[in-house]
Each structure stands twice: as structure tokens, then as C-alpha cells.
Amino acid sequence: MRITDLTLTNQLSGSLQSQEQTINNLQNQLGSGTSLLTPSSNPIAVSNVLNYQNQLSQVNAQQNNVTTAQSWLGLANSAASQTVSTMQQLRTTLLQALNSGVNNAQSYNAMAQQVQGTVKELLGLANSSYGQTQIFAGTALVNQAFSSSGTYNGNSTSFTIDVGSGAPVSASVPGDQLFGGGTSGVQSIFTTIQNIVTNLQAGPGAASYAGLQADMTALNANLSQAGLAADRIGESLQQVNAASTANQSTSTELQTAISNLGSVNIANVSTTLQADLTSYQAALYAVSKAVPETLAQFIN
Numbered sequence: 001m002r003i004t005d006l007t008l009t010n011q012l013s014g015s016l017q018s019q020e021q022t023i024n025n026l027q028n029q030l031g032s033g034t035s036l037l038t039p040s041s042n043p044i045a046v047s048n049v050l051n052y053q054n055q056l057s058q059v060n061a062q063q064n065n066v067t068t069a070q071s072w073l074g075l076a077n078s079a080a081s082q083t084v085s086t087m088q089q090l091r092t093t094l095l096q097a098l099n100s101g102v103n104n105a106q107s108y109n110a111m112a113q114q115v116q117g118t119v120k121e122l123l124g125l126a127n128s129s130y131g132q133t134q135i136f137a138g139t140a141l142v143n144q145a146f147s148s149s150g151t152y153n154g155n156s157t158s159f160t161i162d163v164g165s166g167a168p169v170s171a172s173v174p175g176d177q178l179f180g181g182g183t184s185g186v187q188s189i190f191t192t193i194q195n196i197v198t199n200l201q202a203g204p205g206a207a208s209y210a211g212l213q214a215d216m217t218a219l220n221a222n223l224s225q226a227g228l229a230a231d232r233i234g235e236s237l238q239q240v241n242a243a244s245t246a247n248q249s250t251s252t253e254l255q256t257a258i259s260n261l262g263s264v265n266i267a268n269v270s271t272t273l274q275a276d277l278t279s280y281q282a283a284l285y286a287v288s289k290a291v292p293e294t295l296a297q298f299i300n
Contacts, residue, residue, distance in 0.1 A: 056254045062164035063247045066240055069161040072130050072171035073237040079125045079136070080178055080230035086118055086125075087189065087223045090196070094216055095126025097200060098209070105203040114199035119193055123148065126179050135159075136175035145175045151184040163243040170236050178229040179222075186225045192218045 097103060097111050111268030126146040128135050136144040145154045155176050160168035174184025179189050192215060199211035 029190050052254045052257050056251060057202065059164070059247050059251050059254065062162070063244065063251070065161050066163045066244045066247060068198070069163055069169055069171050069240045070237070070244065072135055072159075073240055075128055075130055076135050076172040076233045077126045077230070080173075080226070080233050083122065083125050083178060084223065084226050084230050086225055087123060087219065088289060090115060090118060090193070091216070091223065094196060094212060094219060097196075098212055098216065100204055100209060103204055108200045108203050108208075112197045115193060115200065116197050119150070119190060122179070122189060122193075123150070126175055134175075135172045136178060138174035146179065146190070147151055150179075150181070150188055150194075152176045152179070152188065154182070156183050163240055169239050169243075173229045173232055178226050180225060182224065186221050187218050189219075189222045189226075192222055245298070 093111055093115055097108065103111075123146060126136055127144050134140075134142060134145040134154065137157050139157045140154040142153045146152055152175055156174045156176060158170040158174060161171045162168045174182070176184040176186075176188075180186040181188030182189070195218070196212065196215045199208045199215060202208040202211070220236055
């Protein structure tokens, strides 16, 4: 008879302990806000969460590259736009110089000074940098993409960044594709400017007029090349911004999926907890009636 009592006690004790564990688990869920307290809570859900978290890490790494590319391209886009604008202003001045009916030596000298003043501005744009890196030097590691004389020191290889959109995106364009010179096949804008200044300083006349006409041809080539380069930078920036939008959307979807897998329905869990507590109290009462008092006290 004593063995029967002990067996019954063990069974009841095991049942109560199981109920206690269930209650503790529900309380922990309410406290933490997640139902995935241990891998054994829901092995399939935990596996899916780990998979989603791995994907989220990859998306975050790609977004870091996107942010860098946006910074590079933002600088490049601004510099390219200002470069094209400056070249257009130069063209307006050159057209004025070619209007020989209203120009004289004094006006030519004034325009020469005006044109010469754009060299410093363009060199500043050509040597734009991101941190310590020249954004218009291609992949060359140089202190200046263009020297003070306007010589290109970079290479013709585009610097690219992987933003997770498939093919790497160009983070800028090599400087010779924007300002000419190098291996671009187009005369450097700095050479064009120097020729314009020389011809203006020579004053009105047939020789300088012919020289300025040749300078207009060269400047048009510079403008055409710079416009194409600026367009490529703009296209790359649009591609990077699209990649950023896609990454943010994917990140939101993954975070939502992770949250849904482990989220706790507060109302349902609270109801279940209350029911389990009531059941537990009833079980304790039943134990106190079903076994000797000393044993009931023991398992309490």
C-alpha cells in the first residue's frame, strides 16, 4: 500500500511540475514578448528565424555599401553638374568674344581674366574627394586627380561598389571622362581654357579669331563629353537609390517575418495563463485530497 501511495505521489508531482513549467513559460513569454524562448520551443520557427536573421545581416551589409555609394555619387553628381555649368558659362563668354563687332583689346583682356578665373574653380571640382580618396582619379591612389597644371594623374578605370543589385555600380567616372585629357581622346578642358586665354590676350584680329573658333570646337567637345559623363553619374545614382529602396523594403519584410514568428499574442497568452493557473490551483486541491496529508505537504 505504501508503494501505491508513493507511485501516486510521483505521478501527481510530475503532473504539477509540468503545469508549473507551462505556467513559467507563459509568464516568460509575456515578460519577453517572444514565444521562442529556447530552440526547443518551436524548432522549425527557430530555424526560420535564424535564416531570416542571416538574410537580414546580408541586406544590412549591402546597405552599408549603398550608403557609401550614395555619398560618392552625391559628391560626383554635384561636381559634374557644376562642371557642365561652368563650361556652359565659358561657352557664353567665348561666343561673346567671337562677336568681333562689339569687342576690342580691352574687352578681350577682361574676358581673358574672366576665363582664367574658372581654372581654380574647375581644379577644385576635379580634385573633389571622399575622405582621403579622390573621386575622379578612377582606381588610382593619388593625392590629386589633376595637378595644378591640369594634368590628369588618375587612370581610366571606374571605381565600382557592390550594392546588391547584380552588377557592381560605378561610384563615379574617371576624371578624364569628365574633364578630358588622359586617354579620353578629348583635349583637357584646362588646355582648352589656356588656349582661349592666349587667343583673347592676343586681342582682336584674324589670327586670334581663327584661334577662338578652334577653341569653340574644342570646348564643344569638352561640353559634350562632360554632359555624357554627368549623365552616367546620374544614372548610377538612380540605380543606387533604387537598390537602397529595395534593401529597405527587404529589411522591413524580414524584420516583420522574424517578429511574426516569435511574437506573442498577449490576449491569447494571458487567457491561457489564467486558465492554467486555475487548473493548477484545482490540481493542488485534488492532490491534497487524494494522498495522505504528509505526502501532500511534501510535494507542495
